[in-house]
Amino acid sequence: MENISGILQDWYDKNRRELPWRMTKNPYYIWVSEIILQQTRVAQGYDYFIRFVERFPDVESLAMADEDEVMKYWQGLGYYSRARNLHAAAKQVMALGVFPVDYAGVRSLKGVGDYTAAAICSIAYYLPHAVVDGNVYRVLSRLLGVDTPIDSTMGKHEFAELANALLDSSHPGEHNQAIMDFGAMVCTPQSPRCDECPLVGRCVAKAENRVNELPVKSRKTQTKNRYFNYIYVRAGAYTFINKRVRNDIWKNLYEFPLVETDHEVSEEEFYALPELQAMMVAKERPVFRSLLRGVKHVLSHRVIWANFYEVVLPEDTRSFSSFLRIREEELDSYPVSRLVSLFLEKKQ
Numbered sequence: 001m002e003n004i005s006g007i008l009q010d011w012y013d014k015n016r017r018e019l020p021w022r023m024t025k026n027p028y029y030i031w032v033s034e035i036i037l038q039q040t041r042v043a044q045g046y047d048y049f050i051r052f053v054e055r056f057p058d059v060e061s062l063a064m065a066d067e068d069e070v071m072k073y074w075q076g077l078g079y080y081s082r083a084r085n086l087h088a089a090a091k092q093v094m095a096l097g098v099f100p101v102d103y104a105g106v107r108s109l110k111g112v113g114d115y116t117a118a119a120i121c122s123i124a125y126y127l128p129h130a131v132v133d134g135n136v137y138r139v140l141s142r143l144l145g146v147d148t149p150i151d152s153t154m155g156k157h158e159f160a161e162l163a164n165a166l167l168d169s170s171h172p173g174e175h176n177q178a179i180m181d182f183g184a185m186v187c188t189p190q191s192p193r194c195d196e197c198p199l200v201g202r203c204v205a206k207a208e209n210r211v212n213e214l215p216v217k218s219r220k221t222q223t224k225n226r227y228f229n230y231i232y233v234r235a236g237a238y239t240f241i242n243k244r245v246r247n248d249i250w251k252n253l254y255e256f257p258l259v260e261t262d263h264e265v266s267e268e269e270f271y272a273l274p275e276l277q278a279m280m281v282a283k284e285r286p287v288f289r290s291l292l293r294g295v296k297h298v299l300s301h302r303v304i305w306a307n308f309y310e311v312v313l314p315e316d317t318r319s320f321s322s323f324l325r326i327r328e329e330e331l332d333s334y335p336v337s338r339l340v341s342l343f344l345e346k347k348q
Contacts, residue, residue, distance in 0.1 A: 004143070005168040005175050007198050012178035015185065017042065020049065022177065027099050027106075027124040028059050034116045035086050039079045039300075042184070048077055059099060063090035071252060071335035078299070078338060080250060085111025103129055114160075122172035130163035131176045132156075135183025140166070141215035142187060145204030149218035221301060227264055228306040230343070231257040231276070232291065236315025240323035241334060249299065254334040256308075257323055264294075264305060280311075280319040287312040291347065297339045308343050 016022070019042065021033035032052060036045045052073050056062040062070070067087055074083035089109040093099050100106045102125075107117040118129035130136075137150045140162050148155040168175040186193045192211060194200050205211045233240045233256070241254045259275045267290050270276065280286055288311050297304040313319055326334075331344065 004199065004202070005166055005178075008178040008182055009168065009171065009174050011186075011198050012174065012181055016177070016181060017185075019046070025124050027120050029053060030120050030123050031112075031116070032056075032086070034119050035082050035111065036077065038082060038116070040077055045077075048074070059090050059093045062087060063094045067252060068335055072333070075253075075335045076338050076341065080253060082111060084252060101125060103127060119176060122176045124173075126173060128167060128169035128172045130160070130167040130172070131180065132160050132163045133180065135180045135187075136163055137215050138189065139179055139183045139187045142192075142205035142211060143199060143203050145208060145210070145214070147214060147216050150215045151217050151219055224302050226302055226304050227261045228304055228339075229259045229261060229265065229270055229273075229276075230255065230306060230308045230340070231259070231279070231320075232308060232310045232343075232347070233257065233313060233317075233320055234310060234328075235313045235317045235325075237327055238315060238325055239328055239331065240320040240325055241331070242323050249302065250337045252335075253337050253340075254324075255336060255340050257320055265307075267293075270307070270309065279322075280313075281317070284313055284317055284319055286319065292343065295339070295343075304339060306339060 019033075021029050024030070033045075033049055036049050036052070040048070055073055056065060056070075065087070067084070070083055070087045071080060074080060077083075089111055092109055096105075100109065103117055103121050106112060106120050107114070112120075115131050115133050118131045121127040121129050122131070137159055140146060140159055141150065144162065146158065146162070148158050150156070150159060166175075166179075186197050194203075194206055194211065197203065197206075200206055203211075205214050240257055242257060243252065243254050244250050245252065257279055259270070259273055261273070265273070271288060288309055290307070291310050292306070292308040295304075295306040295308070297306060336344070
């Protein structure tokens with residue numbers, strides 16, 4: 001693996017993406033960017049990062065913010081536990097009095113794993129910790145011809161050792177950013193740009209015609225179908241929403257009254273559901289209509305099939321009394337899932 005890091009850093013010097021979190025050694029900015037980019041492409045994460053740090057320019061402003069506001073600034077990014085953990089960790093830092101300056105301290109923050117701690121410490125503090133993420137797995141497995149499954153305990157240990165062996169300890173931040181950018185821009189999951197790769201002559205996968213076979217995963221993610229039936233209530237100038245508080249998808253986000261079923265239900269079946277009837281006062285003679293049906297929303301381990309119904313009730317309705325009653329124009333103030341956000345965009 002002699003001089004591989006040097007080749008990667010030379011490539012990075014010429015091809016690096018000019019990104020705002022690359023122009024600072026402020027651990028807070030690096031931390032926020034790494035959390036955003038955990039499950040988000042740079043092209044999408046860029047604007048979110050700018051908006052987020054403009055509103056929360058330091059740890060204190062983030063720690064002091066209301067969680068609903070933090071979630072609103074995260075709305076659309078998905079994987080909302082990242083935002084909740086970021087907010088909680090900001091409060092941890094305020095309790096400490098200073099952002100941690102070593103690996104163990106950074107790693108102890110809520111929501112910060114090995115990869116994020118290594119990225120922050122190597123870039124902000126020049127500490128010799130190698131990052132291992134999807135890009136790094138891909139580059140190392142192809143370059144070295146390693147077919148140990150990356151989602152196995154053995155694979156995680158093996159790739160961590162390889163990444164640290166390759167690390168340029170005198171320039172750990174540059175090295176880590178170089179290998180991540182290289183994986184994102186050249187050694188890509190599909191159609192890698194091998195003809196532009198400065199390491200192609202050393203690449204085992206290329207020599208053995210195994211580029212598309214590596215890296216290896218041992219387990220295939222199982223997806224589960226879920227069936228959501230949303231009720232958009234129109235009661236004069238008011239509507240009703242609810243906050244999801246269980247340990248489930250979209251925790252602490254708001255949504256319309258919801259009936260989840262174990263299978264797709266027809267309109268007639270929906271109107272007869274006891275869960276729906278329990279929300280309403282029968283004497284009020286609600287007027288229902290179907291707005292959208294069969295909306296498919298794909299998450300990492302779930303596929304949501306959603307139906308949206310409208311129900312018109314008197315402004316002084318006693319139905320949906322267990323829900324939060326708000327004025328229609330206040331909806332924009334509440335953080336909602338991308339699924340609900342898309343519905344709101346379509347109904348306007």
